Amino acid sequence: MSHDNDVPIPPTSAERHSTACRYCIVGCGYEVFKWPVGEEGGPSADQNAFGIDFPAQALGGNGITTEMHTVIEENGEEYNVIVKPDDDNPVNNQWSSGDHSVRGGSIAQTLYSPENDTEDRLKYPQIRIGGTLQPVDWETAIEAVAKANELAMDRNGPNGVGQKLYFYQFVENTYAGTKLHFDVIGSPNWGGHNRPALTPENPGMRNAGLWQFAYDYEDTQKADNVVMVGAEFYENKSIIFQEHIQLGVQDGATPVHIDPRQTFTSNYSQNNDGMHLQLEVGTDAVLLSSVARHILEQGWENTEFIEEWTMRERSTIDDEGWYQKEFGQTFEEYQEAILDEPRYKPENAAEITGIPAEDIRSFAELIGKPDENGERPNTVFLWEKGLIWGFSHENSAALGNLVLLTGSVGRPGAGLSRGGGHQEGFWVGGPAGEAIGEHSTQTFTTSDGEEVTIAPDTDERVRNGEILHWHVIGCDPVRGSYNTQQLRNAVRERTSGPQPQSADAEEIARAWAERMDQGGMVLTNQEIYPRTTTEFADIVLPATTWGEESDYHRWNGERRLRQYSGFMEGPGEAKPDWEIFSMIGQEMGATDMDWGSADEIFEEIASEADHGVHALKAIHDKAQEEGKTTAEKVSEMDTTGIQLPARLEDGELVGTDRVHQPDEKVPGSGRFFTSTGDAIFMQVDWNRVEDVYEELKPDPSNDEIWVTNGRVNRLWQNLYSHTRDPQIIKRFKQNFIELNPADADRIGVEAGDLVEIRNDDVYNMYGENTEGSFTAIAYVTEDPPQGQIVPEGTAFTYWLYPGQVANDIAPAYLDPANPNPSYKLAAGEVVRLGESELKEEMSFQARNIAPE
Amino acid sequence: MPDDDIDRARRRFLQTTGAGATLILAGCSAFDSDSDETPTDTQEETNPSESETDDPPESPSGQVEQLDAYPRVKIASVSELSTGDVIEFEYPLQEQSNFLTRLGEQAWDGVGPDGDIVAFNAMCTHAGCSVSGSVEPEDSRAGPCPCHYTSFDLSKGGLVNMGQATSDLPQIDLEVDGGDIYATYVEGLVWGYHNNLRTGTPIEAAQSN
Ligand code: SF4
Numbered sequence A: 001m002s003h004d005n006d007v008p009i010p011p012t013s014a015e016r017h018s019t020a021c022r023y024c025i026v027g028c029g030y031e032v033f034k035w036p037v038g039e040e041g042g043p044s045a046d047q048n049a050f051g052i053d054f055p056a057q058a059l060g061g062n063g064i065t066t067e068m069h070t071v072i073e074e075n076g077e078e079y080n081v082i083v084k085p086d087d088d089n090p091v092n093n094q095w096s097s098g099d100h101s102v103r104g105g106s107i108a109q110t111l112y113s114p115e116n117d118t119e120d121r122l123k124y125p126q127i128r129i130g131g132t133l134q135p136v137d138w139e140t141a142i143e144a145v146a147k148a149n150e151l152a153m154d155r156n157g158p159n160g161v162g163q164k165l166y167f168y169q170f171v172e173n174t175y176a177g178t179k180l181h182f183d184v185i186g187s188p189n190w191g192g193h194n195r196p197a198l199t200p201e202n203p204g205m206r207n208a209g210l211w212q213f214a215y216d217y218e219d220t221q222k223a224d225n226v227v228m229v230g231a232e233f234y235e236n237k238s239i240i241f242q243e244h245i246q247l248g249v250q251d252g253a254t255p256v257h258i259d260p261r262q263t264f265t266s267n268y269s270q271n272n273d274g275m276h277l278q279l280e281v282g283t284d285a286v287l288l289s290s291v292a293r294h295i296l297e298q299g300w301e302n303t304e305f306i307e308e309w310t311m312r313e314r315s316t317i318d319d320e321g322w323y324q325k326e327f328g329q330t331f332e333e334y335q336e337a338i339l340d341e342p343r344y345k346p347e348n349a350a351e352i353t354g355i356p357a358e359d360i361r362s363f364a365e366l367i368g369k370p371d372e373n374g375e376r377p378n379t380v381f382l383w384e385k386g387l388i389w390g391f392s393h394e395n396s397a398a399l400g401n402l403v404l405l406t407g408s409v410g411r412p413g414a415g416l417s418r419g420g421g422h423q424e425g426f427w428v429g430g431p432a433g434e435a436i437g438e439h440s441t442q443t444f445t446t447s448d449g450e451e452v453t454i455a456p457d458t459d460e461r462v463r464n465g466e467i468l469h470w471h472v473i474g475c476d477p478v479r480g481s482y483n484t485q486q487l488r489n490a491v492r493e494r495t496s497g498p499q500p501q502s503a504d505a506e507e508i509a510r511a512w513a514e515r516m517d518q519g520g521m522v523l524t525n526q527e528i529y530p531r532t533t534t535e536f537a538d539i540v541l542p543a544t545t546w547g548e549e550s551d552y553h554r555w556n557g558e559r560r561l562r563q564y565s566g567f568m569e570g571p572g573e574a575k576p577d578w579e580i581f582s583m584i585g586q587e588m589g590a591t592d593m594d595w596g597s598a599d600e601i602f603e604e605i606a607s608e609a610d611h612g613v614h615a616l617k618a619i620h621d622k623a624q625e626e627g628k629t630t631a632e633k634v635s636e637m638d639t640t641g642i643q644l645p646a647r648l649e650d651g652e653l654v655g656t657d658r659v660h661q662p663d664e665k666v667p668g669s670g671r672f673f674t675s676t677g678d679a680i681f682m683q684v685d686w687n688r689v690e691d692v693y694e695e696l697k698p699d700p701s702n703d704e705i706w707v708t709n710g711r712v713n714r715l716w717q718n719l720y721s722h723t724r725d726p727q728i729i730k731r732f733k734q735n736f737i738e739l740n741p742a743d744a745d746r747i748g749v750e751a752g753d754l755v756e757i758r759n760d761d762v763y764n765m766y767g768e769n770t771e772g773s774f775t776a777i778a779y780v781t782e783d784p785p786q787g788q789i790v791p792e793g794t795a796f797t798y799w800l801y802p803g804q805v806a807n808d809i810a811p812a813y814l815d816p817a818n819p820n821p822s823y824k825l826a827a828g829e830v831v832r833l834g835e836s837e838l839k840e841e842m843s844f845q846a847r848n849i850a851p852e
Numbered sequence B: 001m002p003d004d005d006i007d008r009a010r011r012r013f014l015q016t017t018g019a020g021a022t023l024i025l026a027g028c029s030a031f032d033s034d035s036d037e038t039p040t041d042t043q044e045e046t047n048p049s050e051s052e053t054d055d056p057p058e059s060p061s062g063q064v065e066q067l068d069a070y071p072r073v074k075i076a077s078v079s080e081l082s083t084g085d086v087i088e089f090e091y092p093l094q095e096q097s098n099f100l101t102r103l104g105e106q107a108w109d110g111v112g113p114d115g116d117i118v119a120f121n122a123m124c125t126h127a128g129c130s131v132s133g134s135v136e137p138e139d140s141r142a143g144p145c146p147c148h149y150t151s152f153d154l155s156k157g158g159l160v161n162m163g164q165a166t167s168d169l170p171q172i173d174l175e176v177d178g179g180d181i182y183a184t185y186v187e188g189l190v191w192g193y194h195n196n197l198r199t200g201t202p203i204e205a206a207q208s209n
């Protein structure tokens, strides 16, 4: 065990496993060392597995911290495990070696171990019998899931079943899960962990032919400008910031941060001759379109690029699809719309966004104006949830348009990418389009009056009764959805009907059939820990996770595919997700889901993936040539992996540094991802959302302020692992809300008070507005050295804290054409409840102090 | 600017000891708690090679492999430490650099009449860079670290306020005895070491040089 003051050194005989971080999009390379307790290496280079002399050298990537070590138990034997960043891959080894964030540096503490606080991992399948979850055997549990599907489909066809699945937990699992859902069941009711429908996250870019992860991290080192919109890079994409962006800035790149908060990244940008455009919550589309307008007025647009690489004919755009027909524009249409909209005049935009007109113009000049030789600046445009979870079409379209207007894409130092959240491991294994096209009950009416079928908002279908069996895997929708207080109320009510009184299959079927007939629902929760959704579950299926048993694959924010080695067993009877899906599928009659391992699934995926931005077939073909499996081939590439799409050039396997290059390298696609290979400008019409915006805005007469939300540095997602790491969670033992002292004074709260955030009028586009509330510790900093992190009138809170759920006041506004929620646009009244016991314990120091 | 204040404070302190800008205070032995010598006096008078005569096992790099226990070492006097001062010292091994400071606000495990005197290891627990040049006593903060900008709250046990370090800055346990401040223990692993007492030369041994 790690004591506070020592860690064991791995001996030269320790097993080494290659992997990548279990957390964020950056996808730092990691290595795992495992060896029996009792053996220990020595402090000189020839005595240990790292090959270094201790003490380790600063920035050398080989220090072992107590958080990097744990002891696990397998078959009665104890093993030391060290999980540390790898010092030899291009992701986390540019400025320093083996760099890591606070999240990645503590992975070892999240391994299932008698020494960690991970003892409450789910270990046995359970069914709620007589109102209580009780352990059952796997056969009984799988039969029960299949029965719930059958009962739901008997009553409501495939629409009776809903699935809510992560997008990230490896291609093998998402492939198997979506195959079960779209192929075996054929249901359209599918939601991802972070949104309720199978929609593009950035519809205004995706439908324009732009890919959301199109760059190479090193582009930020080569850029003239690094523009970060609604994304806190230092805190949440830490190693992209530390190992890449920072190098670019040291080399003269201008950092620009566009965010309603004045965060570390804002101060860093300002301290490095850059800009912080601190806009009013929700007004991104106006700001970005105003920038576009100034570029157009000055004639700085990249005419050559626009002529060669954007769709110029209305009819071609119309032929592309209904979304493009509705929102796509030729350059001329776009130009006219932007210039005709008075709100996009910098002076008027200043009123709406709070950004002075001269700053709008300076930013436009920075990214738009060619130099005296006609050379155009190279800008990397980066964005994340602040942009995405606002008005998703308008925001993403407005930024995509700037990329096209400046032509800053597809060359070294120029491009676009989400900052990203989790890593990416989504592979659709069934006919999703068909299931949605044939069965979805949600439509959008175009301006021509055409009714088009769109991917359904499944969370609404849980509320409204369409879904009778909801299979929730590896995510916590009753915290992670919008308007979650109301969702929890609905789920509680719909699962509280008739309960089976024994584990007998017929009794289970009787009770659930009765419940469904009364408008109720059965809930299956496939998980690694009990979470809020588990409280309502009828069936609990325990799953294994990162590092356990299977070797898995996924990619990071520059599409770098790596193998995530399994190096330890899972707890109890837990099984890999792919195997659970396979058992359910086979129970329901599928004959093509009898995989023997995750490697087999990966082989199946790779053998067919011959086109698109995630093409893998070249790896498969090369592996075959060498007599290997695809998984073996990827394993050889260790933590460096390969950037997708993978291609064969002169028989050699190569990766692709960035997409959208003029000599397009993506198999089966043109430069941009449309039928012609040309990109499309997208309409940004503030009229489309203005009324909603006015309703969502805080009502000062009710003492409301914006209560926007997001990630913070040390807390990962919904804290499934971090509530179990005392070193990590001790910083925020409860949810917190950052308040400007002016607001705190007005409300009468001080740092360390427990407050409740209330909204009795949470917007609901589907019906009556509802109520929501959550509690948090007031975080107020007097006289911070580099400015207040939140402006007066805006508060910020953690988005997914267990039990103190910010989404309880998140509005039910989803874009009618592409149902993505506007999680960020929440408002509420902050009320003091009393003094928190954490008042003395918690630090309220400024969280935005950047180097000067 | 705060940096200038620190520099001024440091210069003031160094002038009083007559040492150069990079002065490092090595401690005196564990058994002279009644001594009232200044740190420089102590250095001169300490018996050189106690630890070497014990023939401790040597690591391949020729360093003394371990101390058996944390020594009790005088590092300063309360009276010579004003609010805002920052004093660097090594403990318990050479090159394990630490800083002693007086915050002006009560701190966890702070000593002295106001409970505001604290000491921490200076190696950032993220990747080992020194934060001793980024100590801001008036804000009770160390950081942002010059390497990846972690900042630590010195009033709360070196808690990671923000940034990439996973562990608190190791706090040095202090005792005040007869107006003198002694280091007695290190709470937490010093970055880069596998054990705070191993693979280095104890500071007593340094005094033989
Ligand atoms: S930056 Fe992301 S990938 Fe890298 S160590 Fe941190 S959490 Fe892991």
Ligand code: FES
Binding pocket: B124, B125, B126, B127, B128, B129, B145, B146, B147, B148, B149, B150, B163, B164, B165
């Ligand atoms: S070494 Fe201090 S933050 Fe990295």
